[in-house]
Amino acid sequence: MENTTYIALSRIDVLTRALDVSANNLANVNTDGFKASKELFSDYLVHQKGANTLPGDKDQAFTEDKSTYRDHLQGPMHTTGNLTDFAINGEGYFAVRTTQGIRLTRNGQFHRRMDGTIVDGTGNPILDNNGRNLVLQQESDLLSAASDGTLSTQTGPIGIIGLLTVDNPNTLVAEGAFLLRPTTQTHQVARPEIRQGMLEASNVNAVSETTRMVEIQRAYDLTFQLIQTESTRHLNAIDKITAEASS
Structure with a gap:
């Protein structure tokens, strides 16, 4: 040859x-x-x-x-109206607790479990800024979120959504479509900015990706x-x- x-x-x-x-x-x-x-x-x-x-x-x-x-450019936001949907504007990742440990994600599509715990689509609890599960005590609780991630109901605050980041996002290892495993030290985002009732869409440009294929x-x-x-x-x-x- x-x-x-x-x-x-x-x-x-x-x-x-x-x-x-x-x-x-x-x-x-x-x-x-x-x-x-x-x-x-x-x-x-x-x-x-x-x-x-x-x-x-x-x-x-x-x-x-x-x-x-991975291209970590922020994707466009779209409105859903669901009170347990959240989008991050700027840097940071939601932290969720899985059976393999803490994982990060930009997918903020959450829902309330039967016991009140706020979880992602696969049942992983979302964590607050102290690493604890966020829980709605009553099914009738009306959830609201401030831009800094503070969650409240009609009875008062229940916690602050924890946003973590790493110094180099390219050290994150993908697990599935939206979970990321940190391989270096994580730390809290200094100025978190969260939008309630919205989700961040994929940053894939379908037209350019099809042309590239x-x-x-x-x-x-x-x-x-x-x-x-x-x-x-x-x-x-x-x-x-x-x-x-x-x-």
Whole structure:
């Protein structure tokens, strides 16, 4: 196999990864609080050794899939009117208690459990700024939220929604569509800003993501055609050499 094919295969590997990432973004275009993923690729040169190396062919460029990262740009807000829906304007994440520990999320679609605990869609309790569960004592409680996250009912305040953040959001590890596992120290947001009755939509741009998928697919097809052309050329060369040797 010649170097042309090796280089093309490295490109195929990268394009396959890019297609998977883009497809996952599109699948979550309607997931509240979802943050789009981006790929981080790089080209690197390999120095060719040997006395028969032609001028200009000393280095060959390969493509490497380095990693993926999340675009933490805030998504648009939309009104729901539900008293237990909250959107974060600015930095920070809601903290929820899961069976695996504390997780962060931008998805503020919560509801009241039978025992009064405010939980997310999978039943994880949302935490206050002291790490405790937020609980509505009575089913008839009329919940209101101040912009700083202070929750109150007609009987008075019940707690403050805890908003946590980390120094580098790219250290957060995704778990599912909207939960993030912190791998570094978290701390409270200094100036939290919360909107009640609203949710933050996904920051995926469906039109640009679809266009990008088409571009990736075209690049994949062209690269694959190159591999097939090289394979055909090799086979023809082998057939010709075999024919000449036997004549």
